[in-house]
Amino acid sequence: MSQLLEIKNLSVDIMSTRGLIHAVRQVNLDIEQGIIHGIVGESGCGKSVTAKSVMRLHHPRTVRIRGEIKFNGVDLLSLSEREMQRIRGREISMIFQDPMSALNPLFCVGDQIAEVFMHHFKDSRAAAKKKALELLEQVGIHPAQTRYQQYPFEFSGGMLQRVVIAIAVAAKPKLIIADEPTTALDVTIQAQVLELLKQLQKELNVSIMIITHNFGIVAELCDHVSVMYAGTVLETGRKRDMFRHAVNPYSRALIESIPKTGHAGQRLTTIPGTPPELFDLVDGCPFAPRCDFASDICWREKPLLAPCAGMQAPQGRLEAEGESPSGLPEGAHSAVEIGHLAACHNCCCGKEAQG
Amino acid sequence: MGKYILKRTLQMLFTIAVVSVLIFSVVRITPTDPITSITRGKPASEETIAALKKEYNLDQSMPVQYINWVSDMFHGDFGKSYQYRESVASIIAVRMMTTLQLMLQSAVLIVFIAIPFGMLSASKMNSLLDQTATVTSLVLVSSPSFFTGILLMLLFTMVWPVFPTFGTGTDFISNIRYLALPSIALAAVHMALIMRITRSNMVEQLSANYIQTATAKGLSRPEVVYKHALKNAAIPILTVTSLELSGLLGGSVMVEKVFSLNGIGSLLADSINKSDYPVIQSLTLLMVIIFLLCNLIVDILYAVLDPRIRLK
Numbered sequence: 001m002s003q004l005l006e007i008k009n010l011s012v013d014i015m016s017t018r019g020l021i022h023a024v025r026q027v028n029l030d031i032e033q034g035i036i037h038g039i040v041g042e043s044g045c046g047k048s049v050t051a052k053s054v055m056r057l058h059h060p061r062t063v064r065i066r067g068e069i070k071f072n073g074v075d076l077l078s079l080s081e082r083e084m085q086r087i088r089g090r091e092i093s094m095i096f097q098d099p100m101s102a103l104n105p106l107f108c109v110g111d112q113i114a115e116v117f118m119h120h121f122k123d124s125r126a127a128a129k130k131k132a133l134e135l136l137e138q139v140g141i142h143p144a145q146t147r148y149q150q151y152p153f154e155f156s157g158g159m160l161q162r163v164v165i166a167i168a169v170a171a172k173p174k175l176i177i178a179d180e181p182t183t184a185l186d187v188t189i190q191a192q193v194l195e196l197l198k199q200l201q202k203e204l205n206v207s208i209m210i211i212t213h214n215f216g217i218v219a220e221l222c223d224h225v226s227v228m229y230a231g232t233v234l235e236t237g238r239k240r241d242m243f244r245h246a247v248n249p250y251s252r253a254l255i256e257s258i259p260k261t262g263h264a265g266q267r268l269t270t271i272p273g274t275p276p277e278l279f280d281l282v283d284g285c286p287f288a289p290r291c292d293f294a295s296d297i298c299w300r301e302k303p304l305l306a307p308c309a310g311m312q313a314p315q316g317r318l319e320a321e322g323e324s325p326s327g328l329p330e331g332a333h334s335a336v337e338i339g340h341l342a343a344c345h346n347c348c349c350g351k352e353a354q355g
Numbered sequence: 356m357g358k359y360i361l362k363r364t365l366q367m368l369f370t371i372a373v374v375s376v377l378i379f380s381v382v383r384i385t386p387t388d389p390i391t392s393i394t395r396g397k398p399a400s401e402e403t404i405a406a407l408k409k410e411y412n413l414d415q416s417m418p419v420q421y422i423n424w425v426s427d428m429f430h431g432d433f434g435k436s437y438q439y440r441e442s443v444a445s446i447i448a449v450r451m452m453t454t455l456q457l458m459l460q461s462a463v464l465i466v467f468i469a470i471p472f473g474m475l476s477a478s479k480m481n482s483l484l485d486q487t488a489t490v491t492s493l494v495l496v497s498s499p500s501f502f503t504g505i506l507l508m509l510l511f512t513m514v515w516p517v518f519p520t521f522g523t524g525t526d527f528i529s530n531i532r533y534l535a536l537p538s539i540a541l542a543a544v545h546m547a548l549i550m551r552i553t554r555s556n557m558v559e560q561l562s563a564n565y566i567q568t569a570t571a572k573g574l575s576r577p578e579v580v581y582k583h584a585l586k587n588a589a590i591p592i593l594t595v596t597s598l599e600l601s602g603l604l605g606g607s608v609m610v611e612k613v614f615s616l617n618g619i620g621s622l623l624a625d626s627i628n629k630s631d632y633p634v635i636q637s638l639t640l641l642m643v644i645i646f647l648l649c650n651l652i653v654d655i656l657y658a659v660l661d662p663r664i665r666l667k
Contacts, residue, residue: 055571061481081576089573096571101564106586106661116572151662167572 003070004175004207005031005054010067012049012058012231021278023049025231027067028305031175031224036201036208038222038239040215040254042275046231047211051177054209055094056084071175090120093168095178099160099185103152109163110136110148116170131170139166139196158189162196169200176201178210182217194221215258219243227251230276230286233305237340247308247342250287285345293346303343356658356665363654367647371640378639379421387630389413393437411437424636434633438626443637447619453523454611454618456530458603460538461545465599469546470592473553478580480558488550495547500606504540504613511536523616537614541606545599552595556588563587589660597653601646 012024024046031037039047052058053065056076069076071092076084096102103112110132117128129148136144139162152160161181168176178197182190198221201208210221218225218239226236227250235248246252256269273290276282285291288298390399393407408414412423427434433443476485495503511518518535560566561584569583607620615621619638626634658665 057567057570085573085575087573088571094568094571096564096568098564102568104565104569104583104587105663107583108662115574119573119578151666153663154666164568167568 002033003030004033004072005029005209006068006070007050007054008068008070010050010053010065010069012046012053012066013064014049014058015062015064019279022281023231023278024053025281027228027231027233029226029233029236031207031209033174034205034207035223036198036210036221037224037226038218039209039211039226039228040213040218041228042213042271044275044278045228046278047228048179049231050228051094051179051209051211054175054177055088055092056081057094086120089116089167089173090171091173092175092177093171093173095161095164095168095176095181097180097183099157099164100152102164103160105152108149108151109155109160113163113166113170116167120171132166135166135170136163139163139169139200141166156189157185158193161185161189161193165193165196165200169204169206172204173206175207175209178208180211180213183212190217191220197221215254219258227254231278232286232343234287234303234344235340235342236305237342241340247340247346248287248344249291249293249346251342285343295345297345301345303345305341305343308340308342308344359658359664360655363651367651370647371644374643375425375640376421378636378643379424380417382632382635382639383417385627385630387628389437389630389632392629392631393440395438411435424633433637436626436634437631438629438634443633446622446634447637447641450617450619450622453530453534453616454604454607454620456527457534457538457541457607457610457616457618458600460531460534461542461603462600464538464542465546465549465596469542469549470553470596473550473592474557474580474585476550476554477557477561478576480561485554488554492547492550495543496551498543499609500540500544501609501613503543504537504610507536507540508613534616537610537616540613541603541610545603545606549592549596549599553588553592556591557584560584560588586660590657593653593656593660597649601642601649604642604645 007027007029010024010027010029011022014021014023027046027050029039029050039050041047049058054069054071054076056065056079058065065077067077071087076087079087103109110129113132113135114123114125114128117123117131118125121128123131133144133148136147141147141159141162147155152163155163165181168178181197182193185193194217197208197210200206210217212218222239224237225239225242227234227242227246227248229250235242235246235251242251243255246255250271253269253271257271259268271290276286276289282302284297284299284301285294285303288294291298389411390404390407390413393411394403399407405414412420415423424434431444433447435441436443436446439446472488476488479485498506519533523530523533557580561580563584566579566584569579574583604619607618608624609620610616611618611620612624619641622634623638625631626638
């Protein structure tokens, strides 16, 4: 499968009143054609900043972006603003976190969808309206005729997110970036919206980069997963591999933090502490201060993202959970074959890769 | 929508009624004696004073005087000026043109210079243009109109005599030049304020989430700024602009004095000095009505702009 989006050595620095924030640090990320790729991590880990960099939505005067973001082989960072406008909404589109504020309150929702057709395909007002009406039906907003004329304040959050999704898929883009699309919604509505995304992804064969802090959504939706922490990617691979044998302790901790049913009375698993502030560049692994398995090398050297398939069992923790204590779990493919990359000193392969 | 306009109009009429009572009573609290102004300061005999009081309805009780005033107004009679001994309507009509033109020129400056500069300033936030505009408006907003007026007069008499510094011309066209400096002096404070309001509202709207959605759709910057952000910023800008525009009439009192213009403003100032009750009452009521009309228009525009007001 071909890579639709290749992010290479992406670094994003944001000027703030409190100093320079190194929000994204040397991130490498590939998104394949036609799959759903989840980016997981706690808040403030650079997930949204990475996504906004792809769309080039950052303010150029206060944000510095270095590296490469290749979309279909073209480096988006080298395009002029005018060329970028032809990509936005047409080739890559975005779904935002809070549907209640994502739409202009003073325009009726239908016109906000039709705007995409009028802008990118130079459709007449009538033709654009016809397409927008069809699209409203497609995302499950009935009756489209009446709802078209209504304003955002007359919609519920879930319905608005459907409108935002309609805007995102309107021009049949190749990549949709969904930045925590369900965080602001009720749980029951969340499932509906995710289902809609999944269905549209199949129909349009579009790639979706979905940002979330919820591994549950990954389990539901994604084909591939990348785990981000403190502006770096710690692990990336297929969902199945990630759930069966995640390597990085942070990935494992996130997976263990998914609340499970049938465990009444038990405390929920959490990761103690909070992600670091991103003013200083650190030498070692960014997760080391919160990691149960951190050793000396974790504080000194930055782990590199390298092919890896399993973790060396540290101090009997995994035995206790009844997993294989040796490096490679049973039935695991070789590292290169499954394309599973991890950055961790505890990972046998990672160590070798660093020499 | 129709119900909304009707409600606002009724509210306005009620306000006018209340304010007319207020104006009537407050004018009569001033310490000067209207008879002195009628006799132009000359001493008068008891009989003359009694005759004058009768002629000008000053011998009746306050409520009767008020009712007379209001009912006369409904018949198109605004009373007779004490100092000029002419009908108030004709005095105001003569003076009105200068003031209207002064206000018009100031309004043009406010609407066509202050608002566009505020928007430009916001869309190029922190640029040299933005910072210059911010500092200039800060200076202007803190200089009262008589001060700006005197500075302008100095500048245009001593340094660069291209505009006349006092008096008026004979017709509308020649008045444009005569009223150039007064209208700048009158508009300066309001321009500065409106520029700042426009800027801050545009900045606020431009950082809103829906702007990101619009940008992510692939719209160009002008489309995002002038189609999406401006419509949202328009409501607060409209509010303040209408307040400021209706305040121009009050501001003209000072400016007309400084530039020796024969307008409504200087008429009001003279009338207050001379306790010319009918003129003060009519002019103040006129100002209030203009102010309320501006507000009514803005209220209607709100509903046109914002579906949340229109549909609820």
